[in-house]
Amino acid sequence: MNESIRVVFFDAADTLFHVNGSVAEIYLAHAVQFGFQQSPGSLDAITQAFGRAFRDAPPALFAETDPxxxxxSERLWWFDIVHNVFYRVGMFERFDDFFGEVFKAFESPESWRLFPDTVPSLQDLRNRKIELGIISNFDSRLFSVMRGLGIADLFDTITISSLxxxxxxxxKIFHLxxxxxxxxxxxxxxxGDSIRDDVQGATQAGLHAILLDRQGRKTDPQVRSIRSLKEIPEILER
Incomplete structure (x- = not known):
């Protein structure tokens, strides 16, 4: 494989970096500042409501080409998701102001943390003359996040679903x-960290695919997996 692989693509969120805390914690903290009435079960309720909202939502794909x-369009898509969540767990008067703040929060690198193995692994691959790319369902805020985390310049290409x-x-997104x-x-x-999106999607598009399973939760023996990005060079050398 080491003689044939020219590009290594990565998923972004939960592969290279992760939320600083949890998504539900960040939304709850911001909502309380704008008048949301918190209860002991609010965090679990928001977590569950997000799961339902994402299942009910259409894909974040838009006809617009103007940046x-x-x-x-991306912002409106997220507004509908978050409105769906708080319609279930408790709406409050200053919701629009809250959404504007929390939407900006996830564009800030302070809301994210790099995994410790990310930068060393990417630099190792670049030293091996391997091209690097991102394939992600993240929206255009990804560019700001990656710049803020200091990893944007390590990648040759970034391909996101909304573009x-x-x-x-x-x-299609893999072929592009x-x-x-x-x-x-x-x-x-x-x-990437998703069997469906990353492993099955890439495999069906004809690419090699590896599951990043940091917690060792994989149950399918047919899926090639690693626990750390530092294992990639070993995969290439086999």
């Missing part, structure tokens, strides 16, 4: 990413 209008007009596990590097699917590996 400003695209950002507006690609396709979301993982659809093959491959085109940016002018490589065939078998010359690339995609690494």
């Amino acid at each position: 400003v209008k695209l950002k507006d 690609a007009k396709a979301a993982k596990p659809a093959q 990413a491959l085109e940016k590097h002018a490589v065939d699917p078998e010359e690339a590996i995609h690494i």
